[in-house]
Amino acid sequence: xxxxxxxxxxxxxxxxxxxxxxxxxxxxxxxxxxxxxxxxxxxxxxxxxxxxxxxxxxxxxxxxxxxxxxxxxxxxxxxxxxxxxxxxxxxxxxxxxxxxxxxxxxxxxxxxxxxxxxxxxxxxxxxxxxxxxxxxxxxxxxxxxxxxxxxxxxxxxxxxxxxxxxxxxxxxxxxxxxxxxxxxxxxxxxxxxxxxxxxxxxxxxxxxxxxxxxxxxxxxxxxxxxxxxxxxxxxxxxxxxxxxxxxxxxxxxxxxxxxxxxxxxxxxxxxxxxxxxxxxxxxxxxxxxxxxxxxxxxxxxxxxxxxxxxxxxxxxxxxxxxxxxxxxxxxxxxxxxxxxxxxxxxxxxxxxxxxxxxxxxxxxxxxxxxxxxxxxxxxxxxxxxxxxxxxxxxxxxxxxxxxxxxxxxxxxxxxxxxxxxxxxxxxxxxxxxxxxxxxxxxxxxxxxxxxxxxxxxxxxxxxxxxxxxxxxxxxxxxxxxxxxxxxxxxxxxxxxxxxxxxxxxxxxxxxxxxxxxxxxxxxxxxxxxxxxxxxxxxxxxxxxxxxxxxxxxxx
RNA sequence: GGCCCCGUAGCUCAGCAGGAUAGAGCAACCGCCUCCUAAGCGGUAGGCCUUGGGUUCGAAUCCCGACGGGGCCGCCA
Numbered sequence: 001x002x003x004x005x006x007x008x009x010x011x012x013x014x015x016x017x018x019x020x021x022x023x024x025x026x027x028x029x030x031x032x033x034x035x036x037x038x039x040x041x042x043x044x045x046x047x048x049x050x051x052x053x054x055x056x057x058x059x060x061x062x063x064x065x066x067x068x069x070x071x072x073x074x075x076x077x078x079x080x081x082x083x084x085x086x087x088x089x090x091x092x093x094x095x096x097x098x099x100x101x102x103x104x105x106x107x108x109x110x111x112x113x114x115x116x117x118x119x120x121x122x123x124x125x126x127x128x129x130x131x132x133x134x135x136x137x138x139x140x141x142x143x144x145x146x147x148x149x150x151x152x153x154x155x156x157x158x159x160x161x162x163x164x165x166x167x168x169x170x171x172x173x174x175x176x177x178x179x180x181x182x183x184x185x186x187x188x189x190x191x192x193x194x195x196x197x198x199x200x201x202x203x204x205x206x207x208x209x210x211x212x213x214x215x216x217x218x219x220x221x222x223x224x225x226x227x228x229x230x231x232x233x234x235x236x237x238x239x240x241x242x243x244x245x246x247x248x249x250x251x252x253x254x255x256x257x258x259x260x261x262x263x264x265x266x267x268x269x270x271x272x273x274x275x276x277x278x279x280x281x282x283x284x285x286x287x288x289x290x291x292x293x294x295x296x297x298x299x300x301x302x303x304x305x306x307x308x309x310x311x312x313x314x315x316x317x318x319x320x321x322x323x324x325x326x327x328x329x330x331x332x333x334x335x336x337x338x339x340x341x342x343x344x345x346x347x348x349x350x351x352x353x354x355x356x357x358x359x360x361x362x363x364x365x366x367x368x369x370x371x372x373x374x375x376x377x378x379x380x381x382x383x384x385x386x387x388x389x390x391x392x393x394x395x396x397x398x399x400x401x402x403x404x405x406x407x408x409x410x411x412x413x414x415x416x417x418x419x420x421x422x423x424x425x426x427x428x429x430x431x432x433x434x435x436x437x438x439x440x441x442x443x444x445x446x447x448x449x450x451x452x453x454x455x456x457x458x459x460x461x462x463x464x465x466x467x468x469x470x471x472x473x474x475x476x477x478x479x480x481x482x483x484x485x486x487x488x489x490x491x492x493x494x495x496x497x498x499x500x501x502x503x504x505x506x507x508x509x510x511x512x513x514x515x516x517x518x519x520x521x522x523x524x525x526x527x528x529x530x531x532x533x534x535x536x537x538x539x540x541x542x543x544x545x546x547x548x549x550x551x552x553x554x555x
Numbered sequence: 556g557g558c559c560c561c562g563u564a565g566c567u568c569a570g571c572a573g574g575a576u577a578g579a580g581c582a583a584c585c586g587c588c589u590c591c592u593a594a595g596c597g598g599u600a601g602g603c604c605u606u607g608g609g610u611u612c613g614a615a616u617c618c619c620g621a622c623g624g625g626g627c628c629g630c631c632a
Contacts, residue, residue: 038576047574050612060612085575086612131632171632289630300557300628307630314632342559343627368560369626410568413560415625417567422581427594429581437594448591481571488571500569503579514587514596555594 001101001480002033004077005044005091009033012070013048021066024055035481042082042090043098043477049087060087095473099464101480105535106459113486113542118159122329125151127336128248129166132241133177134202136391138418139338141251143367144391145407145548147336148253149495150365152546157490162330163255166321169237170261171314176200177240178233184209185221185232208236247392252400252548264320270312273320274305282354292319297350297359319351322362326352332361334493339366339413365493367412373419398423401549405432408547409499431503432549435540438506440555442537445518449530452519456534457527466528471512475536478505482539486546495547502543509536 009031016022028051036045049064056063064083071081080092105112127147130140147163155161180199184206187193199205212232213221221228241258248254264270274290277283282293283305290306292315305316325333337344345364352362372379372389379389395403402423409431410416428434446456467473482501489497518529541551 032574034571034574036575037570037578041575045574047613050574053612088575133632168632173632287630291630304630309630311630313630339560339625340627345559366560414568415561425594428596430594431580433594434580437592441592441595445591452591485571492572494571496569497571500571500579503569507579510595511597513591514593517591519591555592 001093002044002484005033005046006031008071009046009048009067012067015070016066019070021070022052022056022058022063024052024057026052026055035477036088036090041084041088042080043093044091045084045088046091047088049083049089053087063087064089095467096464098473098476098480099467101476102462102464102531102535103459105479105538106531109538110542110545112538113483114156114158115483115487115490116158117487117490118154118157120158120160121331122162123154123159123332123334124162124164124325124328124330125154125334125336126164126166126325128244128253129168130244131168131171131173132237132244133173133200134240135204136244136247138372138389138391138394139367139370141391141394141403142370142407142412142416143336143338144248144251144253145404146365146367146412146495149404149408149498149547150334150336150493152548153486153490153495153498156486156546159490162257164257164259165255167241167258167260167262168314169241170265170317174233174237175229177236178229178231180205181208181212181232181236182221182225182229185213185218185228188213189218189222191222204240205236208232208239211239212236247390247395250400251391251395252404259321261317261321264317264324269320269324270317273323274312274316276323277305277319277354280354292347292351292354294347294350297346297353299346299350303347315347318348322348322351323355326355326357326361332363334363334365336365336367336412339368342366363493365412368415370407371415371417373417373421375421376419379420394418394420401436402430402432404547405435405499405549408496411494411496431499433555434510435499435502435506435544436550436552437555438509439537439540439544439551440553441513442509442533442540443553445513445530445533449519449526452526454519454523454526454530457531459531462528462531463524464528466522466524467532469512469516471508471516472529472532475505475508475512475532478508479535479539482543498543498546502540505536505540505543509533 013027017025028048031046031048033044033046036042049067050060052063053060061083064087068081068083068089077093077097078091079094082090084090125147128136128140128144130136151161151163176199183193183195183199187195188206188209212235216231220231274283277292282296283290284293285291288308289304291302292305293302295302303315304313305319306312322333348364349359349362353359398420406418406423407416422429426433449456485497485501489495518526518533520526544551
C-alpha cells in the first residue's frame with residue numbers, strides 16, 4: 001500500500017516539474033510515507049512537501065497544493081486527499097480498497113508477510129554457544145529464544161539463514177570440568193578432598209561423578225589420575241553438551257551446525273590465524289607474548305593472541321573462528337552475546353576488519369541479563385556457587401510457549417524481569433495466552449459457524465460491503481501493516497517487535513469479538529465477518545510461527 | 556580513569572530509521588457472562604518523555620554536556 005503511494009507521488013512530482021509548477025528539479029531517493037498517529041489525519045501521510053520547502057524556496061503548503069493537483073485526478077484509491085498542518089499531505093483510502101488486503105492474505109496464507117529484502121544473502125546467526133561445563137540457565141534461554149526468533153525472522157525476510165552453536169570445548173575450562181568431576185569421584189570413594197573454589201560447584205557434577213564411578217569402577221579413578229582426568233573431562237563434557245542439546249530441543253531450538261572450537265585446533269586453524277595476522281604486519285611480540293594490533297582498527301588497546309606460556313587465548317581462536325565463518329561465504333555474520341561481553345566487540349570488529357571485511361559484516365546483538373523472580377521476589381542465583389535455576393526447570397514449570405514469549409516481549413538490549421508466577425498465570429496478565437486465546441477463539445467461532453451450516457467462505461462468496469463497522473476497517477488496516485512490520489523487525493534485527501504487534505492485534509480482535517457477533521442472522525454479514533476473522537487468524541498464526549510459539553485451536 | 560547500555564504514567568515497558576493531541580499492560584476505582592471460549596471486554600484516573608544546550612520547518616526519537624541506575628574494562632572463558 002505504501003509502495004503504490006510512493007509511486008504515485010514520484011509521478012506527481014515529475015509532472016510538477018514538467019509543468020513547471022515546481023522548478024528545483026530535486027527528486028529525493030525515497031519518500032517517507034507514514035501512518036499518522038491520529039486517524040483524523042488520514043490513513044497515510046507524507047512530509048514530501050516539507051522536505052522540498054528548502055530547495056524549492058516555497059512554503060510547504062504551496063508545494064503540497066501543486067503535488068495534490070498533479071495527483072488527485074489519477075486514482076480512485078482515495079476517498080480524499082488533503083493538505084494539513086504545516087504541509088502534510090494526508091491520504092484517505094476508500095474502505096473497499098482496504099478490504100482488498102483480505103483477499104491478498106487469503107491467497108497467500110502462510111506466506112503472507114514473507115518478503116525478499118534479504119535477497120537470498122547468506123547470513124549466519126550464532127547463538128547460545130554456552131560452554132559445555134554446566135546446564136543452561138535462564139539467561140541462556142533468553143539468548144536461545146532471541147537467536148531462534150531472529151533466525152526465523154530473517155528467513156521470512158528472504159535471507160539464506162544458517163544457525164550455529166559454537167562449542168568452547170578447547171580451553172582450560174574443560175580441564176576444570178574434568179578435575180571437578182574427578183575430585184567428586186574421589187570424594188564419593190571416601191577420600192577427603194579439598195574441593196577448590198574455581199571448580200564447578202553444582203550438584204550435577206556429583207551426578208556425573210556417580211555415573212562415572214558406575215561406568216568405570218572406583219579403581220580407574222584412584223589408580224591413574226591422568227587418565228581419569230582426561231576421561232572425566234571428555235565424557236563429562238560430552239554428556240553436558242548432550243544435555244544442552246536436549247534442553248534446547250525441548251525449548252524448540254535447533255541448530256544447523258554445532259561447531260567445535262577444538263576442531264579449529266585440530267586443523268591448526270588457530271595457528272594459521274595468528275600467522276595470517278603476522279604476515280599482514282598486524283601481530284607483534286612483546287614481553288614474550290604475541291599481540292594483535294587491534295588499536296589500528298579502533299580498539300582501546302592491543303590484545304594478546306598467544307600467551308607467554310605458549311597457550312593461545314580465547315580471542316585467538318575466535319579470530320580463527322570468524323575467519324572461517326567468512327571463508328564459508330557468509331555475507332553477514334550475527335553473534336548473539338550476553339551483554340557482559342560487550343567490551344569484546346571492538347576487538348572482534350577489528351579482527352573482522354583485519355580479515356578484509358567491512359566491520360558491519362559482523363553484527364553483534366547483546367542480550368541483557370534476566371532477573372528471575374517468583375511472585376515479585378528475586379530468586380537467588382549464582383553460577384559460581386552452583387545455585388542456579390536451569391532453563392529446563394523453567395521450561396517445565398511455565399511451559400515452552402510462555403517462556404519463549406516472555407523472553408521476546410522486550411528489546412533484547414534492555415534488562416528483563418522474568419517472574420515465574422506471572423509466566424504461569426493463564427489469564428490476560430500473561431501476554432502469550434492473551435494472544436493465543438485470540439487464535440483459539442477464532443477457531444471456536446469457526447466451529448460454531450459450521451454448526452450453523454456456514455463454512456469458511458471463499459473470496460467470491462464475500463461482499464466486503466457487509467463490513468460496515470469501524471472495528472472491521474481498523475482490524476483490516478492492522479493486518480495490512482503486518483508485512484511492513486516483519487520487514488522492519490528483520491532490518492533492525494528486533495524480533496520483539498512481533499510480540500508488540502501481536503498484542504495490539506489480539507486486543508483489537510478481543511474488543512471486536514466482545515461487542516459484535518460473528519455468526520449472525522444475516523448470512524452476508526456472517527460470511528464477511530468470518531472471512532475477516534479468519535484472516536486475523538492467519539496473521540496471528542504466521543506471527544506466532546516467527547516466534548516459535550504455537551497457535552492452539554483450543555484452549 | 557576509559558567504554559557500553561538504560562532513564563517515557565505509581566510499577567513493567569512500547570514508541571515503527573525525526574513528524575501533527577506521547578501509547579499499552581499491571582496496580583487502583585466502577586461496570587459487563589439466559590449470547591460464537593470471562594484465559595475475554597468497557598469505563599474512570601494517571602505525564603515538564605531525568606536535565607541543559609545544539610541540529611531543523613518540526614526532537615521522546617539525531618548530536619554534545621550534566622545528573623541518576625546498571626554493566627564491562629585479564630597473557631580468564
